[in-house]
Amino acid sequence: MSPAESAHFPRWHFFNQTTGVMSWLTTLDHKRIALMYFGAVVSALILGGLLALGIRLELFNPEPSLVDAQTYNRLFTLHGMVMVFLFMVPAIPAVFGNFFLPMMLGAKDVAFPRLNLASFYIYVTGALFTLWAIVHGGVDTGWTFYVPYSTTSVVAVAPVMLGIFIVGLSSILTGLNFIVTTHTLRAPGLNWGRLPLFVWNLYGTSIISVLATPVIGIVALLVAAEIIFGFGLFDPARGGDPVLFQHLFWFYSHPVVYVMVLPAMGVVSEVFATFCRRQIFGYKMLAVATLGIALVGFFVWGHHLFVAGQSTFDAGIFGVLSMLVGVFTAIKVFNWVMTLYKGAVDFTVPFALACFFLYFLIFGGMTGIALAVISLDVHWHDTYYVVAHFHFVMVGSVMMAFLAAVHYWFPKMFGRMYSERVALSAVAFIFIGFNLTFVPQFLLGNMGMPRRYHQYLPMFQSLNVASTMGAFILGLGMFLSLFALLWALKWGAVAGDNPFHSRGYEWNTASPPVQHNFHTPQVIVDGPHNYEGPPAAQPTAKVAHGVE
Amino acid sequence: MNHAHAQHHGLGFFFGILLSLLALTGLTYVTARVWSNYVPDVLHVPLALTIALVKAGLVAWFFMHLNAHAPVNRAYFVLALCFVALMMTLIVGDAMTRLPTAEPNFPGYQEVRGAP
Amino acid sequence: MASNEAAAVELTAHADHFVDAAHERRAAQFGMWLFLANEILLFGPLFTAFALYRYLYRDTFAYLSAVHLDWKLGTVNTVVLLVSSFTVVVAGWAARCRRSIWVGHALIATIVLAGGFLVVKYFEYTHKFHEGLLPGKYFTLDLAHDVALHMESLREMGLNPAQMRIGPGASMFFALYFLITGLHGLHVVIGMGVLGWMAVRAYRGEFAVRNDTPVELSGLYWHLVDLIWIFVYPTLYLL
Amino acid sequence: MTQWLRELLFLPERASTFADRVDALHYQVFLTTMGVWAVITLVMGYFFVRFRRKRVEQSTEPFHPPLSMEVFFVAVPLVVFLGWFTIGFRDFTWYRNPPPDAIDVYATGKKWMWKFTYPEGPNAIDTLHVPVGRPVRVLITSRDVIHSFFVPAFRVKQDAIPGRYTETWFIATRTGVFDVFCAEYCGLSHSRMLGKVVVMPVEEFEDWRAAEREQSFAARLDADPTRDEARATLVTQGERLALEKGCGRCHTVDGTPHLGPTWRGLYRSMQTLTTGENVVADEAYLTRSMMNPGAQKVAGYFTDMPSYFGLLTNAEAAALVEYIKSLKGEEPAPGAMR
Structure with a gap:
């Protein structure tokens, strides 16, 4: 959509209402904290992405070429840790959740602004400490740090555990804040049946953050106790059970996949609603499915242990529950597709990204269902099939949703518009590159190539070459996208308050918003994204307010 | 306002809760050690856990004012x-x-x- | 008194994004409960590990718990914590009545009780260190000799050592013992710090003119410490 | 059709009965999911063209899905997914329960090699010989960290966990040489922990096994020309075995009592059993105690010894007995290690 001719850049907004470095570093404004998170997670994304390119380059040849085995093992460990703990987990909730959750609730801020700022600094501290510990300690255990490899390895795993503990604390605090905010700070008239789906998804995410993250904390503590003091909890020589570690580890690490995916689903729901000009088809089902995924998702962790010596009985239970998560996801997919029906579809960059999200989610989800079929998992477990599957879901779909969120809310956050054409071509590169990277990896997994391989048999080479080329196309697209947005930040056209004519609550204010989000207290009279008839009278005063 | 209900209870009431907690502590000790031969083996763990759950419930419900929250x-x-x-x-x-x-x-x- | 007006303002003070003080208080309570839920999940894995290894090494665990953990000390500590929970309730009650000094007195009593708890724990720990009842590679007790020594007391407890498989998993019991009680002890220490801070504020008279939410929240935290001990006591000392 | 699908999906050749089951289900899942994906794409494309936006502020009518549609959306995936689960779980249970007549092979993962041991038979590093058409059970363990025994052509995989045995089994359906990978990350040379399965016709396998057994026996004789030296080697072997099998966790060799009787001076000593009988601890008694420890228990010990039946070969049991025999009755110097 082209911005309205009358669009003007507001005189006062949350960027310039207070100024100076300290006004940012000590800010309690959720929007500024969100932007600081934005900078942090994008840095993590760039770092993780460069490491991935390094890994792919090494795998171009079957023989060791660029780096030796030890360096390679450290590379993929670093890549995994950075991408999972530093990028994926905080990406959408901490950036877009922080920015838009209070706005979607018609609130002035999150419930505990100081806690919010603290959680940002805890994140930064934990992130830097983890990175230092991995690089300094030369940790090569993979991001799953399975015992007894991690407890008998000569490298310093214990500080990394501490770092993860700290990062985990940050996501606990963010989740806690979101839950309390959603319960207590909804604007008058905003009942649970009118909550935007992004809020529902953040709510589900936060439940997981609050209830699962302490488990990884305690697992980190146990592993550290094992390494430093030789407690022997996971040491078979002392009667310990290494499989217990895997149980506890996946009790956190499987739900955390939904910490990544649920907010992505929330973003896509908003984008579909805006660009099809309809409330999402089957809103209630979608909300229920969200909570279903969040709660049932806790009890499917055992599908990571089908061949790890888990009992057949447990495998059966976890197998069935995994299928239920698949059903919830399928419900969501059907509902998104049906949202187009009798809608008014407008093809824009965010909408294209949402469609690609759907493509990756269907593909990744279906392969996930295949993996959850126990007998099939026996063949695919720990092969490139798994690598490709979780990259489809966690990188493909989540990255698409992250980019969709960036492009959808960019005008709201910064008040300017990016070039649609450049952004679209970047997205095309990303989509093609992504498929070229990971479809061959499914086939490699079928062939039986195990993951975390530094060198491989020559028969795997052709597919690996294709994958490496895809990775570079993907990387090119990502950088193109980054530059398009950076350019728009300074030179983009003024977007206007609501360039997409969305009826989401967060658009009821100026772009960029003022310090306390809204000029007038919000009263919600209608569900989100009701496009029946002309827009409801909005209580927004079109007067630029100064500093109060 | 939301703790109005809690205020109905005086300190005497809470002291009563404390006494029942202490009594339950005694009970769990007695069933686990003194009368252990009269309790079937399979019941030891469930019994101790049940008593612990009751105690936890008392603490949470009254001491932590969960009844009023x-x-x-x-x-x-x-x-x-x-x-x-x-x-x-x-x-x-x-x-x-x-x-x-x-x-x-x-x-x-x-x-x-x-x-x- | 002129300060009455100021007190009224203090009592209803609230952050800008809340409607009123009661609203803010509800949010704070809810936030605290979420934090406590998170704490429960922090201890959950330790109890799970205990359950797993107790299932695998039932006889060893039963033997070590019966012979090498002093149920008397455990029970004393349980009573101490239950009473300290009560004194915290008293503090909360005094805070609701705006009797700031009494809040301070009740909290000091709680801290003294917590100190008593830690002293008992200290004696338990040093005893274990002395006997070599330590986790993992530091476990130095000669079990066969030990079983022979305690034959009589075992029979008195209704255990028949000839039918027990004592041995495997012995160091595991103490690994879990030290992890669970250690983490719990850490919470006790943190709780003492928090309550101490509240006591200082109480003696300054703050809770006569401010709402009592901080006392209530730190009290909730202390109750959770008690709540966890309620489960630690039977699992470690009695089963 | 299946051949074509196998090549399309880059699957390795199928060489076990389990592989047939896995692939059949895989094709079914693959075709269904691709079908669903195609249908969704087509439907979206149609909607996209049919319902594209005409005016900027176009209004749309709300659409409340009927209950039947919601039920449909839930029921269809539920039934399909549970159907797949049922088939998969049936196959998995089948895969988890080896037939009783299976040939046992012990596989031990070790950084970074596989050691395959046949009961009463030869050892082999990295190469597993199995007969075609006969069930083979692989009992897997690890000496250090977790490894995973993975044969793509058989579609079988099982983690090797230190301190514990896991098992997998297969019936190879064709002769040939197939790759063995380690699928669980195990450190520096994880990607070079490669092995082979050689599937042979049954007679050839029996010949091979007999020849290997002969050869290893001959090798031992060659190495130890005199009987005394051979015996000395057995003692050394026994000492090593006692370490490997963890006998020292319960038995000392310096005369101090532990969970079980000390081995020092045990040989030919008189022992009182729990039943009150007296026995002489001779070779027969020692061997019996390893294989069936509960049968004749020495009084005064409260720990049950696990049976080592199936864990010790006859030769190994003999070596252990020789080692115990070598521990004469005199008291060792104080402070001697266990």
Whole structure:
């Protein structure tokens, strides 16, 4: 959509209402904290992405070429840790959740602004400490740090555990804040049946953050106790059970996949609603499915242990529950597709990204269902099939949703518009590159190539070459996208308050918003994204307010 | 306003709760150690856990004013306990139903690996 | 008194994004409960590990718990914590009545009780260190000799050592013992710090003119410490 | 059709009965999911063209899905997914329960090699010989960290966990040489922990096994020309075995009592059993105690010893007995290690 001719850049907004470095570093404004998170997670994304390119380059040849085995093992460990703990987990909730959750609730801020700022600094501290510990300690255990490899390895795993503990604390605090905010700070008239789906998804995410993250904390503590003091909890020589570690580890690490995916689903729901000009088809089902995924998702962790010596009985239970998560996801997919029906579809960059999200989610989800079929998992477990599957879901779909969120809310956050054409071509590169990277990896997994391989048999080479080329196309697209947005930040056209004519609550204010989000207290009279008839009278005063 | 209900209870009431907590502590000791021969083996753990749950319930409901707090506070408290219970069930259940060949120290190991 | 007006303002003070003080208080309570739920999940894995290894090494665990953990000390500590929980309730009650000094007195009593708890724990720990009842590679007790020594007391407890498989998993029991009680002890220490801070504020008279939410929240935290001990006591000392 | 699908999906050749089951289900899942994906794409494309936006502020009518549609959306995936689960779980249970007549092979993962041991038979590093058409059970363990025994052509995989045995089994359906990978990350040379399965016709396998057994016996004789030296080697072997099998966790060799009787001076000593009988601890008694420890238990010990039946070969049991025999009755110097 082209911005309205009358669009003007507001005189006062949350960027310039207070100024100076300290006004940012000590800010309690959720929007500024969100932007600081934005900078942090994008840095993590760039770092993780460069490491991935390094890994792919090494795998171009079957023989060791660029780096030796030890360096390679450290590379993929670093890549995994950075991408999972530093990028994926905080990406959408901490950036877009922080920015838009209070706005979607018609609130002035999150419930505990100081806690919010603290959680940002805890994140930064934990992130830097983890990175230092991995690089300094030369940790090569993979991001799953399975015992007894991690407890008998000569490298310093214990500080990394501490770092993860700290990062985990940050996501606990963010989740806690979101839950309390959603319960207590909804604007008058905003009942649970009118909550935007992004809020529902953040709510589900936060439940997981609050209830699962302490488990990884305690697992980190146990592993550290094992390494430093030789407690022997996971040491078979002392009667310990290494499989217990895997149980506890996946009790956190499987739900955390939904910490990544649920907010992505929330973003896509908003984008579909805006660009099809309809409330999402089957809103209630979608909300229920969200909570279903969040709660049932806790009890499917055992599908990571089908061949790890888990009992057949447990495998059966976890197998069935995994299928239920698949059903919830399928419900969501059907509902998104049906949202187009009798809608008014407008093809824009965010909408294209949402469609690609759907493509990756269907593909990744279906392969996930295949993996959850126990007998099939026996063949695919720990092969490139798994690598490709979780990259489809966690990188493909989540990255698409992250980019969709960036492009959808960019005008709201910064008040300017990016070039649609450049952004679209970047997205095309990303989509093609992504498929070229990971479809061959499914086939490699079928062939039986195990993951975390530094060198491989020559028969795997052709597919690996294709994958490496895809990775570079993907990387090119990502950088193109980054530059398009950076350019728009300074030179983009003024977007206007609501360039997409969305009826989401967060658009009821100026772009960029003022310090306390809204000029007038919000009263919600209608569900989100009701496009029946002309827009409801909005209580927004079109007067630029100064500093109060 | 939301703790108005809690204010109805005076200190005497809370002291009564304390006394019943102490009595339950005595009960759990007596059933586990003094009368242990009269309690069937299979009941030891469930009995001790039940008493602990009752005590925890008293503390949470009255001392922590869960009776007067918002229902959602109760919901999250119960949810957390359920999650721990399910975690325990699934993980211990795994060990209980694992192949008895798996580990020499596991019960049942000798029946499978033992006498020909 | 002129300060009455100021007190009224203090009592209803609230952050800008809340409607009123009661609203803010509800949010704070809810936030605290979420934090407590998170704490429950922090201890959950330790209890799970205990359950798993108790299932695998039932006889060893029963033997070590019966012979090498002193149920008397455990019970004393249980009573101490239950009473300290009660004194915290008293503090909360005094805070609701705006009797700031009494809040301070009740909290000091709680801290003294917590100190008593830690002293008992200290004696338990040093005893274990002395006997070599330590986790993992530091476990130095000669079990066979030990079983022979305690034959009589075992029979008195209704255990038949000839039918027990004592041995495997012995160091595991103490690994879990030290992890669970250690983490719990850490919470006790943190709780003492928080309550101490509240006591200082109480003696300054703050809770006569401010709402009592901080006392209530730190009290909730202390009750959770008690709540966890309620489960630690039977699992470690009695079963 | 299946051949074509196998090549399309880059699956390795199928060489076990389990592989047939896995692939059949895989094709079914693959075709269904691709079908669903195609249908969704087509439907979206149609909607996209049919319902594209005409005016900027176009209004749309709300659409409340009927209950039947919601039920449909839930029921269809539920039934399909549970159907797949049922088939998969049936196959998995089948895969978890080896037939009783299977040939046992012990596989031990070790950084970074596989050691395959046949009961009463030869050892082999990295190469597993199995007969075609006969069930083979692989009992897997690890000496250090977790490894995973993975044969793509058989579609079988099982983690090797230190301190514990896991098992997998297969019936190879064709002769040939197939790759063995380690699928669980195990450190520096994880990607070079490669092995082979050689599937042979049954007679050839029996010949091979007999020849290997002969050869290893001959090798031992060659190495130890005199009987005394051979015996000395057995003692050394026994000492090593006692370490490997963890006998020292319960038995000392310096005369101090532990969970079980000390081995020092045990040989030919008189022992009182729990039944009150007296026995002489001779070779027969020692061997019996390893294989069936509960049968004749020495009084005064409260720990049950696990049976080592199937864990010790006859030769190994003999070596252990020789080692115990070598531990004469005199008291060792104080402070001697266990």
